Amino acid sequence: MATGGSSIYKGSDLIHDYSCSKCEENDLNTEATYFCPQCEHYLCDKCVNLHNGYHNKHTVYGRGDIQKWAGFSLDRCDAHGDKLKVHCDDHQQLCCSVCVALNHRLCSSISHLPDLAKGFLNTAEFKQLPKEVDKMRNRLDELSNARMKDQVSMNDSYKNIISEIKAFRKKINKILDKLEKKTVGQLDRQKEDLEKIIKDDMESCVNMNNQHKTMMEKIQQINGKHKETNSYIGFRICQTKLGETKSAMLEIQKKPTRRISFKSDRSLLPFLRNLNNLGDVDSFLSMPKRADGDHVYKTQSSSCYDVKIKKDVSKCHIVGICELPSGEVVIADHYNRRVKLLNNQYKVTDHCDLPSYPQDLCRTERYDIYVAVDSWGTLHEVHSLSVTRGKLQAVRKFTTNHLCLSIAIHQGQLYVNDNNSLYQYTMDGELVKEIYKSSSPDRTICKCTVSPDGERIYVTNYAKQEFITLDKGGQVLSTLEDPELLWPWGLCVCPSGNVFVCGKASNTVLQVDRKGRKKLATVASKADGLCSPSSVCFSEHNSSLIVGNLNQDQIIVLNTFKQ
Known part of the structure; x- marks a missing residue:
């Protein structure tokens, strides 16, 4: 080394x-x-x-x-x-x-x-580290292969667009050829008309010239005893013809001289000069397609696991659940004011006490846990915990000037809500902005979470019994109501984007489509052990749903399968 x-x-x-x-x-x-x-x-x-x-x-x-x-x-x-x-x-x-x-x-x-x-x-x-590294390397390989396919697709698109540009140019050339042919046709017709007029006048002049020549030849050939009389007659006829010819010449001379001209369409050149190109070339965002889509889940079986420890003086109320990459699970016990660490068999192995009531928790990509802590009085805090060697350890905290009732994280940004507003924070506790605010005096925001791509924020509205989907700027995209979703509370999104939400009063866990517009299935109900479910988490390790009930010392693990 x-x-x-x-x-x-x-x-x-x-x-x-x-x-x-x-x-x-x-x-x-x-x-x-x-x-x-x-x-x-x-x-x-x-x-x-x-x-x-x-x-x-x-x-x-x-x-x-x-x-x-x-x-x-x-x-x-x-x-x-x-x-x-x-x-x-x-x-x-x-x-x-x-x-x-x-x-x-x-x-x-x-x-x-x-x-x-x-x-x-x-x-x-x-x-777990080798497995996590292998998993990440596989994901990197998949991403690299996907980008290679993107490169091939981009080159194919480039060739296709070149062909489109050339084909478009040919169309323009055909239009120009047609316009040219039409204009030349107009020129030909004008030339033909003028040629006919000129030809007629030239023929008239030739005919009159020949008539006068012939007449003079005949007068000069007169002889005999009537020469004088016949010459007089010829003279008088010739005088008449000269008058007629003079009049005809005046008519021809009076005609205006006709010329052919061409005046181009002056609007074409400025129009063409003002064009930057033959069309707009631009790139656009194409969101990656999910391989699994909106698979509908159904509960196959359910199991209960005790999460109460000797130090607990109250009934457990699990208000937040998240799973670590190692398969360990972290839960927030509201009434007992502590965060608990569970091993892969859902047995409590460690805990960390908090100064007040945890309201919700979430985790980063690694082992860092963020907990929303609030006393509904003067204490409004976000606590950061780490998990090292199977131990929970407090790291840091920051204070807010509003209630901290739910927390979510996406790509280094924290989302914290009070009764009616959703706020965005940095990981260090700096307020970025207020994303969403409801005008209702009731508790309209209960819990929130973010889609894996960060494009949508899901919110449960406890007062109006609605499941709301926002865009990342806080604009409402959709609102969902369902008779099996009474008092919507806890919710989660699995890595593939499937959305699950608890109906606290209906004792249900529903699956909702990614856009938040419709219910896909009732995944679990009271028959599966649900009793006022307040929190839910999707386990990547065994494709199960972990549910925390109100005032119960157990968590419910729902073994699911894709329909």
Whole structure:
């Protein structure tokens, strides 16, 4: 294991960004100038020569390739390179001595890593890690393959669009060819009309010219004893023809000269110049299709599991349930003011007491639990808990200026509601905005949860007995009422997007479609052990529904199957 990094060593006040691993073994503080990734050792000028003698086939990186030095040591701080020694419980961070000195001096709880690690190899969390990593890697492979298919689809779309553009261009060319042909036809007709007029005038001139020529030839050929009389007659006829010809010429000369002209449609060029392209090219969001769709679930059998512990002084009221990746279950016991951790057999293995009544809980993608705590008086808080080595541990909390009656989480955003409003918070407790507000004076918001894609927020309206679906901006998309959904209370969404909601007064758990518009099935009823169900959670590990009832010391596990 590499042992370089920024640290302060015995007998020296010098701080190196990376120290020689071999020198450190002899309690010497020498700056490293090389790194061997095969050995995961940082080496000084002296030790690198010894290393190269033993490992002449290893590739050693110098300071010029220092970007290749980092990231080889699990037990080293990414920020400072020093050895990780403690865990800040307040911030849930692994820390080296430099981290503590710079950023965690004021933290209230810091644990020594060897103490935290005792017995950790035997915990369910650690044993579950390979399975969780394999599961995540499979999901990454699936996502990568899906993106490869998206790339192929994108290239196919590109080729199809190119074909569409060329086909559109051909259509435009055909239209232009047609317009050109029509315009040339108009030109041809105009030319034909003008040619006929000109041809007729030219023929008239030729005919009159020939008539005058013939007449003069005949007059000049007159002879004999009647030459003088006949010449006079010819003269008079010729004079008449000259008058007629003069009039005809005047008529031709009076005609205006006709020319052919072309005036293009000036609106076409500006229109074409103003076009940016032949059409709009844009990308659009295509939500991934779910492989399983809205499968309808039905209860096959039900079982009861006791969740009461010796410290409990009141009847249990389980108002919140969530399942951890390890298969462990965390529940919020309202009347006994505590959060309880259950193992895979639903047996209570640990608990964490709270200052007031938990109203609801949710979890992050890992093992962090967020609990809405409220006294219906002056205490309005959100508590963060962690699960480590099968133990619940309080991490931090923040206070709100409104009731905290329900809580949900999606991609680093918390959703907390009071009686009539739904608020969005950061994970650190900073108010982002009020998403939804009801004008009714009654309790209109009981519980809330978020769809896996974050596009919809589901809310149970206790006063109006409605199941409401909001978009992520808080606009109402749909409202559902059903005679088997009386006093709607707890609800949950499984990873595939299927939605389940409790009818507290109807003693039912209904399945609702993703859009929140219709009931798909009554999954469970009083016959399955439901009695004022207040909370529900879908278990990924065994496809079951875990239900918490009002004033009962047991949880109900409904074994379901897809119809």
